[in-house]
Amino acid sequence: MKLVSFDVWNTLLDISVMLDELAVSIAKIGGICIIDVVDAIMTARNEVKRRRRNLEGDPDRALEESIELLADILDVRPEVVRRATAMAVLNVEEGIVIPGAEEALRGVKEMGMKVSVTGNVMFWPGSYTRLLLERFGLLRYVDVTFFSDEVRAYKPMREMFEMPLREFGVKAGEAMHVGDTYAEDFEGAINAGMWAAWINPDAKEIRKRGERGFEIPSVDRVVDVLKSIG
Amino acid sequence: MKLVSFDVWNTLLDISVMLDELAVSIAKIGGICIIDVVDAIMTARNEVKRRRRNLEGDPDRALEESIELLADILDVRPEVVRRATAMAVLNVEEGIVIPGAEEALRGVKEMGMKVSVTGNVMFWPGSYTRLLLERFGLLRYVDVTFFSDEVRAYKPMREMFEMPLREFGVKAGEAMHVGDTYAEDFEGAINAGMWAAWINPDAKEIRKRGERGFEIPSVDRVVDVLKSIG
Numbered sequence: 001m002k003l004v005s006f007d008v009w010n011t012l013l014d015i016s017v018m019l020d021e022l023a024v025s026i027a028k029i030g031g032i033c034i035i036d037v038v039d040a041i042m043t044a045r046n047e048v049k050r051r052r053r054n055l056e057g058d059p060d061r062a063l064e065e066s067i068e069l070l071a072d073i074l075d076v077r078p079e080v081v082r083r084a085t086a087m088a089v090l091n092v093e094e095g096i097v098i099p100g101a102e103e104a105l106r107g108v109k110e111m112g113m114k115v116s117v118t119g120n121v122m123f124w125p126g127s128y129t130r131l132l133l134e135r136f137g138l139l140r141y142v143d144v145t146f147f148s149d150e151v152r153a154y155k156p157m158r159e160m161f162e163m164p165l166r167e168f169g170v171k172a173g174e175a176m177h178v179g180d181t182y183a184e185d186f187e188g189a190i191n192a193g194m195w196a197a198w199i200n201p202d203a204k205e206i207r208k209r210g211e212r213g214f215e216i217p218s219v220d221r222v223v224d225v226l227k228s229i230g
Numbered sequence: 231m232k233l234v235s236f237d238v239w240n241t242l243l244d245i246s247v248m249l250d251e252l253a254v255s256i257a258k259i260g261g262i263c264i265i266d267v268v269d270a271i272m273t274a275r276n277e278v279k280r281r282r283r284n285l286e287g288d289p290d291r292a293l294e295e296s297i298e299l300l301a302d303i304l305d306v307r308p309e310v311v312r313r314a315t316a317m318a319v320l321n322v323e324e325g326i327v328i329p330g331a332e333e334a335l336r337g338v339k340e341m342g343m344k345v346s347v348t349g350n351v352m353f354w355p356g357s358y359t360r361l362l363l364e365r366f367g368l369l370r371y372v373d374v375t376f377f378s379d380e381v382r383a384y385k386p387m388r389e390m391f392e393m394p395l396r397e398f399g400v401k402a403g404e405a406m407h408v409g410d411t412y413a414e415d416f417e418g419a420i421n422a423g424m425w426a427a428w429i430n431p432d433a434k435e436i437r438k439r440g441e442r443g444f445e446i447p448s449v450d451r452v453v454d455v456l457k458s459i460g
Contacts, residue, residue: 064380079374086357086364125357127316134316144309150294 001195001226003170004108005161007179008119008129010098011199011219012105012138017096018088019045022123025084025091030076037074041123044070048122052154053183059157063149066122085124089131097136100220104178105141107223116164117145118177120154120184143168155179156188165194173212178222186213195229197222231425231456233400234338235391237409238349238359240328241429241449242335242368247326248318249275252353255314255321260306267304271353274300278352282384283413289387293379296352315354319361327366330450334408335371337453346394347375348407350384350414373398385409386418395424403442408452416443425459427452 009015019041026041027034048066051057058065064078071078108115119129126147133139146163148154155161165175172193179185180199186209189196195212199219206225207215214225239245249271256271257264278296281287287295294308301308338345349359356377363369376393378384385391395405402423409415410429416439419426425442429449436455437445444455 077374082357082360082375083364083369086361086369089361090365125355127312127355127357128361130312131316131319131358131361134313135320139313139316144307145312 001111001113001174001176001229003114003116003164003168003175004222004226005116005118005164005175005177005189005194006105006142006219007155007177007181007185008117008133010180011178011185012098012101012117013096013129013132013136014098018092018132021088021092022084025087026074026076026080029084029087030074030080032074032076040070040073044073045122049181049184052120052156055157057154059148059153062152062154063121063123063125070123081123085128089124089128092132094136096132097138098219100218102138102141103220104222105138107220108226109141111223111226113226114143114164114168114170115141116167117142118155118160118164119145119147121147121149126150155181155184156191158188158192161189161192161194176222176226178216178219197225231341231343231404231406231459233344233346233394233398233405234452234456235346235348235394235405235407235419235424236335236372236449237385237407237411237415238347238363240410241408241415242328242331242347243326243359243362243366244328248322248362251318251322252314255317256304256306256310259314259317260304260310262304262306270300270303274303275352279411279414282350282386285387287384289378289383292382292384293351293353293355300353311353315358319354319358322362324366326362327368328449330448332368332371333450334452335368337450338456339371341453341456343456344373344394344398344400345371346397347372348385348390348394349375349377351377351379356380385411385414386421388418388422391419391422391424406452406456408446408449427455 023037026037067078067081153160176195177189178197186196186198197214197216200215203215203217253267256267297308297311383389406425407419408427416426416428427444430445433445433447
């Protein structure tokens with residue numbers, strides 16, 4: 001294996017910590033009851049995820065689409081959502097880092113492989129996610145990052161998985177993608193010809209899943225998978 | 231006057247503070263001598279400014295173009311520049327706020343006008359600039375923000391100036407743009423039919439400049455200009 005590509009949300013960083021912070025910020029700026037904001041975020045999130053699973057989202061407006069959807073449901077200007085994401089990024093704390101994330105990244109680097117972060121965006125731009133990875137000391141292990149608003153493609157689109165491969169001239173069969181969302185991460189990577197590790201917290205142990213697939217209970221176990229392949 | 235649009239860099243925030251921080255970060259991440267980094271930033275900056283003045287830049291790649299230009303000159307991956315901008319945003323301090331910026335924004339708000347931030351981007355995305363405006367307490371006075379990487383237009387393009395007008399249904403003759411760059415801000419706004427205030431630190435007093443133009447020695451003086459028009 002020459003390259004490992006990591007999803008971000010619920011793989012390296014905890015999405016619920018960020019969404020809680022976002023809800024608080026929107027409630028504050030928009031003067032809206034927080035229960036309604038949390039509801040709206042969940043509704044918008046499910047809709048965006050559904051569109052992407054079906055490859056219905058416009059890759060050119062991956063971020064704008066999600067912001068507008070949320071703003072529409074809340075009946076506020078998109079600017080309220082934009083400002084709230086800035087506030088949330090400033091206020092989130094260290095607890096956002098998934099246990100084992102740093103060990104996973106460091107472990108892969110120490111095995112001499114290239115590390116990519118390959119992430120979809122929703123509500124806030126990839127640049128904010130990059131900032132959080134830097135702030136909490138994870139970006140130092142990362143060679144390259146691809147976020148859907150910057151590269152205008154999203155997982156499970158094949159092009160998205162091919163970007164880190166092209167960057168380092170690596171073949172799909174020499175690379176593994178790790179992530180928690182079955183359709184976006186696992187199926188997407190397998191369909192692109194890569195190896196894939198699906199993080200499933202309900203799994204008790206590492207399990208094989210098809211020819212090039214694995215199920216792992218937590219992100220740090222990717223190192224064991226990589227060692228077992230050799 | 232119903233709306234005032236503000237440029238960001240050298241109008242509300244000091245670009246030299248941010249570029250110094252960026253140079254330090256690139257030197258650190260890329261292992262490059264800081265003198266060479268400062269040189270490269272200046273070269274890339276002049277080239278981007280020249281292209282925009284002549285409307286030669288691709289509005290669809292306003293940010294990417296500037297990052298790639300700087301990375302090319304430095305012979306590093308664009309990812310080095312991207313990570314360095316995140317680091318710089320995390321490290322800049324309060325001194326980045328231009329004296330009088332908060333007074334100007336608050337003054338305009340208190341006169342009951344809408345406030346827009348209308349900014350070109352270079353090296354880092356508009357989202358980082360929005361984060362800095364929030365972090366240093368300026369975004370609370372702002373009703374809407376337009377950054378060229380998000381709206382895919384740049385000053386002095388007419389479309390860029392028309393965005394805040396359209397947002398609030400305001401006519402060009404009822405709005406003023408304030409900024410420090412003569413071609414991008416002053417000429418651009420005048421050509422779009424707006425009033426314009428050009429910040430020229432060499433000016434000693436407020437001076438008229440053509441039918442709808444003013445020269446002001448510092449950003450806070452825009453309030454005096456607005457009062458004089460009535």
